[in-house]
């Protein structure tokens with residue numbers, strides 16, 4: 001055989017081999033693989049005492065991310081960062097913090113009621129193509145749970161429930177919280193990042209602790225509410241003069257519980273149907289706030305309008321009800337009624353489960369309809385009042401890191417007599433220069449308090465005179 005013939009033969013043999021290999025790859029491996037897999041797994045199951053459950057990342061048409069998968073991811077996040085050697089990092093809320101999860105083909109252990117089990121992450125099947133309509137990556141990720149078969153009931157029931165619940169709770173805790181406001185009958189939201197906390201809230205310590213305990217009890221009472229057959233909700237009424245920290249307390253509540261806030265502007269809601277729709281759209285773990293309920297409920301128009309009137313007439317309204325009625329006739333665009341709101345709080349509310357707080361604020365508690373604030377609707381009434389010495393100490397600590405100062409005794413005495421709102425006290429304590437001399441601020445506060453006491457005395461004298469005069473007039477009329 002000449003070398004040319006030899007090469008020609010070799011060429012054709014190679015070509016045939018390539019052809020056979022291609023054919024083999026195309027038709028055989030698939031069936032062969034399935035076949036081998038099927039029987040090897042049956043054989044394994046016979047001797048292997050463990051059960052495995054796989055949780056795929058995408059379910060159905062691969063378009064929806066499995067809730068179970070993300071719950072497991074969250075649940076494992078703390079264990080993972082302690083145990084796994086290869087981790088994946090993604091940016092969390094705000095793009096500021098990092099969220100760690102297991103990298104592919106890692107395994108971590110877990111324990112439940114003394115039973116050991118293992119979670120492994122993996123990926124499988126690289127078949128689906130990414131297209132314009134299916135932009136998901138080719139790899140399908142999954143978690144695989146392995147445990148001994150004698151614990152089947154314990155793991156499939158209580159343990160998996162525990163994982164899903166805990167995972168969802170972690171997700172809620174880590175989410176970016178939102179502040180919703182309604183424009184007509186639609187909610188729009190911004191990121192909620194209010195720095196107020198109960199620690200920075202100026203209030204008597206016992207009263208503050210009572211509120212914190214109440215909130216904590218509520219947030220842990222899911223089973224209790226289910227047992228007694230009541231919707232998991234609680235109503236708060238915050239009342240007190242302007243600038244005493246009602247809005248600040250709502251922010252502190254949201255921060256304490258990790259809830260979203262729905263700030264409901266009733267005057268922008270057209271009727272009861274819209275109100276119902278808005279409220280049904282609120283999510284679980286949220287605080288629904290209706291500020292200045294006395295102003296918005298009779299739909300007498302906005303608070304600003306009222307204030308303007310007050311300023312113009314230079315005195316308190318004498319007959320608020322009559323005025324309200326007049327305005328109601330003028331302002332027909334909004335027809336939310338008291339009964340609509342009450343119906344919602346009692347009836348429909350119960351239908352949409354989940355933990356919700358409803359908070360009403362008002363400056364004039366005595367003006368509210370008793371039906372609205374009876375117990376059961378508004379479970380807790382909190383009065384926020386003028387700043388006293390204990391509350392002042394919280395502000396002094398926040399603003400100037402002061403535990404004690406030689407002016408404190410004098411300030412304490414003045415607070416006994418003076419009525420000053422926390423907002424005014426805070427204004428005095430606000431550092432006026434970068435160096436922020438605490439003594440200067442305290443002196444300014446002392447001046448403010450003295451002025452407030454004097455003004456109060458003057459007012460008392462004027463009022464006493466008025467009463468005297470009206471008594472005299474009455475006496476005169478009687479004589480006549």
Ligand SMILES: Nc1ncnc2c1ncn2[C@@H]1O[C@H](COP(=O)(O)OP(=O)(O)OP(=O)(O)O)[C@@H](O)[C@H]1O
Nearest residue numbers: 200201202241242243244245246247248422423426
């Ligand atoms: N109890 C408080 N503790 C700390 N800061 C307070 C407190 N009360 C008021 N402030 C300060 O005063 C400002 C006004 O308070 P806030 O808006 O909470 O008052 P409000 O009671 O909601 O008044 P309004 O009735 O006018 O709505 C806040 O920005 C806050 O800094």
Ligand SMILES: [Mg+2]
Nearest residue numbers: 246247248291
């Ligand atoms: Mg307010």
